């Protein structure tokens with residue numbers, strides 16, 4: 001059985017699914033990821049499915065489970081790279097992928113995770129950081 | 140007729156283990172490409188085949204898938220027959236309901252596969268095994 005590698009990049013875990021996974025491989029990935037989240041203390045997981053030409057109900061369920069499990073372990077999951085034909089098919093199959101965050105590609109996924117993790121922005125705190133006020137006084 | 144890849148000659152995959160479900164997906168993809176299905180239709184057919192092959196394995200206790208390129212005279216299509224000698228399905232209406240599962244799945248395999256193909260036929264009864272025939276036509 002193939003095993004899908006889980007890479008640690010900075011504060012993130014990156015999983016790039018490159019093979020047509022048999023069901024056991026998908027289940028093993030779910031377990032590997034949970035262990036790696038705990039072992040590394042990472043708060044973000046990116047699952048890149050660019051190479052997947054289908055997502056059926058088994059893989060769909062695996063993605064949902066990973067999202068739920070990682071949330072319980074204080075990590076956020078983003079699924080990136082879903083092909084348009086896959087998205088169309090998923091909807092007709094009846095899979096809603098509830099609770100799964102998605103982004104167009106790995107770069108956008110990283111941005112999304114960074115935003116999710118960011119402490120409240122000055123705007124949210126009601127502080128108006130108008131830098132002009134600290135600039136040179138005008139006459 | 141010489142360009143018709145595999146027209147009329149069924150290709151059989153025995154479904155006895157996890158990796159055979161992967162083999163069914165790969166064969167159906169190859170045949171769907173050869174029959175010039177659109178990318179979305181290929182994706183729908185491979186997804187439906189994945190669901191039905193897994194059911195053949197998990198619930199039917201194994202069996203086979205037979206993939207044939209068919210020609211209606213007007214257009215080409217792909218027909219797949221999934222057959223097993225398992226317990227059969229006693230209540231078909233129930234089994235075809237979205238979300239119904241006896242195996243802890245999402246219960247979207249049968250109902251979803253039916254939505255993803257053009258023709259869907261089930262021959263089953265308790266104790267008589269299950270035979271599902273699906274067809275997808277090139278547009």
Ligand SMILES: Nc1ncnc2c1ncn2[C@@H]1O[C@H](COP(=O)(O)OP(=O)(O)O)[C@@H](O)[C@H]1O
Pocket residue numbers: 190194195198199223225226227228234235239240241242243244245246247248249250269
């Ligand atoms: N080949 C089969 N033989 C016997 N029962 C089947 C077969 N295929 C499907 N079923 C029954 O139909 C139910 C629904 O199947 P499906 O929609 O694929 O959902 P799931 O696989 O998630 O259970 C299954 O839980 C099972 O009880």
Ligand SMILES: [Mg+2]
Pocket residue numbers: 190193194244247248249
């Ligand atoms: Mg199923």
